[in-house]
Amino acid sequence: MAAPILYINRESGHSYKVALALRLMGIGYEQRPVDLNVPRAERSADFRAVALFGEVPVFVDEDGLAVCQSNAILDFIARRYGKLDGRTPAQRTRVREWLAWEANRIAMSLPHLRFSKRFTRADAALEAWWTQRMHADFDRLDEALLGSVFLAGDAPTIADMSCCGYLFWADQAEVDLARWPAVLAWLERIRSLPGWRAPYDLLITSPPIAAGTRT
Numbered sequence: 001m002a003a004p005i006l007y008i009n010r011e012s013g014h015s016y017k018v019a020l021a022l023r024l025m026g027i028g029y030e031q032r033p034v035d036l037n038v039p040r041a042e043r044s045a046d047f048r049a050v051a052l053f054g055e056v057p058v059f060v061d062e063d064g065l066a067v068c069q070s071n072a073i074l075d076f077i078a079r080r081y082g083k084l085d086g087r088t089p090a091q092r093t094r095v096r097e098w099l100a101w102e103a104n105r106i107a108m109s110l111p112h113l114r115f116s117k118r119f120t121r122a123d124a125a126l127e128a129w130w131t132q133r134m135h136a137d138f139d140r141l142d143e144a145l146l147g148s149v150f151l152a153g154d155a156p157t158i159a160d161m162s163c164c165g166y167l168f169w170a171d172q173a174e175v176d177l178a179r180w181p182a183v184l185a186w187l188e189r190i191r192s193l194p195g196w197r198a199p200y201d202l203l204i205t206s207p208p209i210a211a212g213t214r215t
Contacts, residue, residue, distance in 0.1 A: 004029040005060040007047055009036050010206040011119075013111055014070035015057040016199045017165030021074055021158055023195050023202065025083040029059075033206035036215045055215075070165075071099040074158040084158045094152045098159035109134035110166045114173035119209050134173075138180045145182040149189065156193060164190050168199055 006022065006029050008015035022029055034047055040054030050066035051058045059073045060066045067076045075096065078085040086092035113130040116122040141163065144151060151159040167187060170177050177184050190196060209215070 001062045002064070004062055005032055006030070007032050007034050007051065007056050007058040007060075008203055008206070009034050009056045009209075010200065010203040011036075011209050012056050012203075013114075013166035013169060013199070014107075016168075016203055017161045018057045018059060018070050018073050018077075019202050020165070020197070021077060021084055021161040023197060024156070024161075024193060025077065025081050026195070027077070027081055031204045033204060035207040037207060037210050037213050071103050071162055074162055075099060078158045084156060084161065086152050086157055087155070091152045091157075095157045095159040098151050099162050102159075102162045105133070105137045105140070106163060106166065109137055110170070110173055110175070113175075114166065114169055115215075117174055118172050120212055120214060134175070138177070138183060141186075142180040142182045145186045150186070156190065160186075160190060 004022075004027065006015070006019060008019060008031050010033065019031070032047070034043060034056050036056070041048075043051075043054065047058070048054065050060055050068075052066070052068045055068065057070055057073060058066055058068050059077065061076075061080065067073045077083075078095075086095045109130045112122070113127060113134060116127055116130070148154075150156050151163060164187060167177070167183070177187075
């Protein structure tokens with residue numbers, strides 16, 4: 001049986017959160033980098049064969065089943081391997097609520113702001129809109145974490161992996177997280193988990209994203 005494969009890019013927080021979850025689960029897998037400077041229709045044939053939307057990450061399990069979209073992958077691996085999921089039906093439901101929230105909130109704010117600051121600049125109005133949404137997202141996270149060790153209870157889950165991914169790059173978006181102390185404390189708890197690795201230590205080298213690239 002072949003080892004699982006995770007198609008990634010080293011600058012992708014969506015790739016990072018899946019890679020981190022797999023590492024914390026103790027699941028062995030192969031990373032394959034994808035050049036995001038190349039138009040989707042021209043990316044490698046093996047990637048295009050499994051990438052429904054032409055985006056990273058894509059996870060291919062031991063049986064050859066390909067799963068796309070980071071939060072769908074997190075849900076899949078939590079169920080497949082029985083790890084980093086809630087302990088009760090209520091907790092597992094709460095985990096999926098956070099996955100859906102992250103896709104519509106953090107994934108729509110911080111990653112775009114970081115990309116604008118670091119790679120391809122967007123106009124000031126867009127940056128202002130992303131910043132406003134991001135502050136509201138962090139306010140909500142901070143509120144949730146004031147009374148909880150992790151997002152779905154006292155143990156880490158894929159909900160935490162989903163929501164934390166891009167926050168380890170907050171400085172690249174020129175964001176100071178000191179305004180959200182509960183979020184900072186939560187990130188420190190995640191850093192202390194056995195097996196945790198920072199994004200650039202965990203993800204293998206990929207072709208650098210060139211200025212002007214639109215992924």
